[in-house]
Amino acid sequence: YEPPAPAPIRRLQESLINRIAAGEIIHRPASALKELLENSLDAGATTIRVTVKDGGLKLLQIQDNGCGIRQSDLPILAERFTTSKLSTFSDLSKLTTYGFRGEALASISHVAHLSVVTKTRTSTCAYKALYADGKLVPAQRGQSEEPKPCAGNDGTTITIENLFFNTPTRLSALRNASEEYARILDVLTKYAIHNPKVSFTCKKAGSSSPDLGTPSASTVRHAIKMLYGPSIEKELVQVMVKEDTKHEESWSSEVYFTNANYQAKKMVFLLFINSRLVESSRIKRAVENVYTGILPKGTAPFVYLSLRVDPRSVDVNVHPTKKEVHFLNEEEITTQICDALQAKIAERSHSRVFEYQV
Ligand code: ADP
Numbered sequence: 001y002e003p004p005a006p007a008p009i010r011r012l013q014e015s016l017i018n019r020i021a022a023g024e025i026i027h028r029p030a031s032a033l034k035e036l037l038e039n040s041l042d043a044g045a046t047t048i049r050v051t052v053k054d055g056g057l058k059l060l061q062i063q064d065n066g067c068g069i070r071q072s073d074l075p076i077l078a079e080r081f082t083t084s085k086l087s088t089f090s091d092l093s094k095l096t097t098y099g100f101r102g103e104a105l106a107s108i109s110h111v112a113h114l115s116v117v118t119k120t121r122t123s124t125c126a127y128k129a130l131y132a133d134g135k136l137v138p139a140q141r142g143q144s145e146e147p148k149p150c151a152g153n154d155g156t157t158i159t160i161e162n163l164f165f166n167t168p169t170r171l172s173a174l175r176n177a178s179e180e181y182a183r184i185l186d187v188l189t190k191y192a193i194h195n196p197k198v199s200f201t202c203k204k205a206g207s208s209s210p211d212l213g214t215p216s217a218s219t220v221r222h223a224i225k226m227l228y229g230p231s232i233e234k235e236l237v238q239v240m241v242k243e244d245t246k247h248e249e250s251w252s253s254e255v256y257f258t259n260a261n262y263q264a265k266k267m268v269f270l271l272f273i274n275s276r277l278v279e280s281s282r283i284k285r286a287v288e289n290v291y292t293g294i295l296p297k298g299t300a301p302f303v304y305l306s307l308r309v310d311p312r313s314v315d316v317n318v319h320p321t322k323k324e325v326h327f328l329n330e331e332e333i334t335t336q337i338c339d340a341l342q343a344k345i346a347e348r349s350h351s352r353v354f355e356y357q358v
């Protein structure tokens, strides 16, 4: 057997490295939107407006009324690992913001045309900046790349155009604009339920009526009613489960879940851990199991679960999109929550039987 001659190892070009890294964080328009939404929420926005063209591939714009970005920070805004949220390694264990790695805007600038208009409360005007490959670029050849003063409201508008224009394989995998739009609406719907005090709207560019709209100062229950429909809300039960201790083990959760009267074809499961929308097949399965024996086979519940654990006990840095998180005592906490759901559902179905007998 003759092994092949080793190919020489070469250093990849900087721009290629960045494009590969960006692809791990920004999978599709909805993942870009999730990053932008989290930035707006981190900035304290109470109004978030999203405009979409072609499922977000042509245009994805998000306008917020948050704190804005200082003019002097604009030159490094889209560089990799520039952030206002983390400065030391130990900060990682007490994060209260969504972001921390300063990678989202950088990643987006490597796979799309990115522009930012932003105004802080103390600034007399807004500034507009354009980015490519992590750096400021001029609007037109021969002009300066310096951010330009312009009119604008307090807050930030981020515009992403032609997503994946320079990664043709990714682009060709995302041909279905209406599916991408559905995913965008799904992410927005979930964040709108978790942040009922914030008003969200989403519309297609050129359309006057929004496809999603929530008021500010609402409640989780009302948001579920608006976005998932009154037939779910009618059968919704709520519990709070928590463990108060003075140290890392303390946690609390709020759960809104349907009772035995509600039977959907597919389970809707919204999981937020420390306000971050995440996925966990383990927790989902455990919650699903609560309903076996309660719901007829082939039917499923709606469950919204918001869990707060000590930031010191969560590791958010296990997945590039932060979609997956690990936390201490996961099994024990899950069991306690599921037991509480079980008890509550049992209580409800007893009272129903009782009503029948009367
Ligand atoms: P991260 O969120 O991890 O810090 P990002 O690349 O998402 O990294 O954002 C980089 C920085 O840009 C943030 O730390 C924040 O200071 C600023 N920023 C981004 N979006 C907004 C926004 N909508 N409003 C205010 N500041 C923002």
Ligand code: MG
Pocket (backbone or CB within 6 Å): 035, 038, 039, 098, 099, 100, 104
């Ligand atoms: Mg961010």
